[in-house]
Amino acid sequence: MLLKILLYAYSVKVYTGRRIAKALRQDIHFMWLSGMSRPDFRTINNFRSSRAKEVIEALFEQVLLFLVKHEHIKLENYFCDGSTLAADGNKHKIVWKKNAERFKDMAGEKCRELFKQIDTLNAAENKQYAGSDLEERGLSAQEVTAESIDEQVEKLDAIIASGTGKKHQRKANSLKKKLREKQAKIVGYEQQIAIAAERSGYNKTDTDASAMRMKNKELLPAYNVLAGCEDQFIVSVSIHQNTNDGSCFNDHLQKLKTQNHELPKAIIADSIFGTEQNYELLEKEETVTSYLKFPSFHAEQKKSYKQNPFNKDNFGYNSESDSYTCPNKKQLTFQRVYQQTHKKTGYQSTIKEYQCQDCSGCPFYSKCCKSTTGENRLIKVNEKLEAYKQQAREALNSERGVLLRKQRSIEIESCFGDIKHNMGFRRFHLRGIKKVETEISIVAMAHNLRKIHLKGIKKAA
Numbered sequence: 001m002l003l004k005i006l007l008y009a010y011s012v013k014v015y016t017g018r019r020i021a022k023a024l025r026q027d028i029h030f031m032w033l034s035g036m037s038r039p040d041f042r043t044i045n046n047f048r049s050s051r052a053k054e055v056i057e058a059l060f061e062q063v064l065l066f067l068v069k070h071e072h073i074k075l076e077n078y079f080c081d082g083s084t085l086a087a088d089g090n091k092h093k094i095v096w097k098k099n100a101e102r103f104k105d106m107a108g109e110k111c112r113e114l115f116k117q118i119d120t121l122n123a124a125e126n127k128q129y130a131g132s133d134l135e136e137r138g139l140s141a142q143e144v145t146a147e148s149i150d151e152q153v154e155k156l157d158a159i160i161a162s163g164t165g166k167k168h169q170r171k172a173n174s175l176k177k178k179l180r181e182k183q184a185k186i187v188g189y190e191q192q193i194a195i196a197a198e199r200s201g202y203n204k205t206d207t208d209a210s211a212m213r214m215k216n217k218e219l220l221p222a223y224n225v226l227a228g229c230e231d232q233f234i235v236s237v238s239i240h241q242n243t244n245d246g247s248c249f250n251d252h253l254q255k256l257k258t259q260n261h262e263l264p265k266a267i268i269a270d271s272i273f274g275t276e277q278n279y280e281l282l283e284k285e286e287t288v289t290s291y292l293k294f295p296s297f298h299a300e301q302k303k304s305y306k307q308n309p310f311n312k313d314n315f316g317y318n319s320e321s322d323s324y325t326c327p328n329k330k331q332l333t334f335q336r337v338y339q340q341t342h343k344k345t346g347y348q349s350t351i352k353e354y355q356c357q358d359c360s361g362c363p364f365y366s367k368c369c370k371s372t373t374g375e376n377r378l379i380k381v382n383e384k385l386e387a388y389k390q391q392a393r394e395a396l397n398s399e400r401g402v403l404l405r406k407q408r409s410i411e412i413e414s415c416f417g418d419i420k421h422n423m424g425f426r427r428f429h430l431r432g433i434k435k436v437e438t439e440i441s442i443v444a445m446a447h448n449l450r451k452i453h454l455k456g457i458k459k460a461a
Helices: 002-011 017-026 028-034 041-069 097-126 146-162 166-196 245-260 276-284 383-396 399-422 433-460
Strands: 077-086 094-096 201-203 210-213 219-230 233-240 266-269 289-292 316-318 323-325 331-341 348-356 378-381
Touching (some): 002 017, 002 028, 002 041, 002 433, 017 028, 041 433, 077 233, 077 245, 077 399, 094 097, 094 166, 097 146, 097 166, 146 166, 166 201, 201 210, 219 245, 233 245, 233 433, 245 276, 266 399, 276 289, 276 383, 289 383, 289 399, 348 383, 383 399, 399 433
Parallel strands (some): 077 266, 266 289
Antiparallel strands (some): 077 219, 094 201, 210 219, 219 233, 316 323, 323 331, 331 348, 348 378
16 A cells, blocks of 8 residues: 555655655545555655665566566667766765865874874883984874874873873873874764765765766766666666766666566667676677667767878778878887776776887877877777777667667656656655665656556547
8 A cells, every 4th residue: 555655656746755644634546545544754754765675676577577568668679878866965065085085184194293292202201212213113104093093092191190290291181182182083084985985975964875966067965877768668777876877887787687587689878888898798698789889989970080080090000010000101009008997897908009109200290199298199999899889880870770879869868857857856855875776766666657657548549
């Protein structure tokens, strides 16, 4: 009964627990669905954030089976894209990881100054360092941690307990107080850095939410929603803390496998998804045809790109000598090969470098080379990615590929448009990534139910 209420409430743009509880007392449609039961907002919220969270994947899978059984979808073409949705967090309470690291370093520097004062005080008491210079002991460069501060506090406690001179005791007590204050700050900054993890920052009221730039250029705590659809029915949806859709595609693909047990025959996505890692992922799936654009795909269709002789893609390649030829008929020979690691995913690519031996006196130098220091033209080539891009060109420019490319913008963008504009769902109402996953699954199911209803109206007409 509560599930029916939630799905209907999200379908008619009623999202908060109190509004749903109010509708159960006033709206005849809600009364009929609940059988005149009137659970209060606490019951509704507890169900949505706990009970529903445990079984939401199974429920979503049942909806997909229903759609397949009634031939609404065939799981043939999967149109994928991402969109940011604001989190239920205070936009003024964003913690930036860089700031936490900077403040921690500043507090550590203050602690090192206090450490020197402690050593000086201690030396005056018992000549502990026997004339050794503090810098020789590496004190000025040591990392300040909660443990190192505890060690210094023990020294101060020893001075206070010795009872030798009230002046030294007062100084020791003052230093101890300052150290404890700095220790509390350092521990706090370390916690902030740990919570941020690989992210640039997080929100205090919803620590799983990341700061993301919205379409209106506003910086808000938000989540990245990746969804895929067929015939404008949402087939899979996932939540991510990273704004880059391409970096999230692997996790989204794994969730799609879990929900559907098999992948669609074709996956179509925009240029941000066209990375070496993603092409490799789909290559391993023998039953899937990839229609992922790559970032320069649209630029390559223009005459200016194809006819630009200084573009490295238009340089002639000689496989026998493993070299490229520039517009001035000079050779760019192989220099080295190295591994490049993607910062966010850790994926490694093999890059080959080719460089011209002598660009001096070249009449095209200013057009061909961007270097301001007179360096010779250097190009970097990822052979594996280039092979994937060639496969993508052939697929995307085929008759079927052109149709799917046009259909992609209609399919998935319509889903996001319906959710954000027609359903008015632009912000999550739950906090924490697990609860947000539950809510977006309910939203997706409500969207699918609305779509079934609209198709029924069209058929009747």
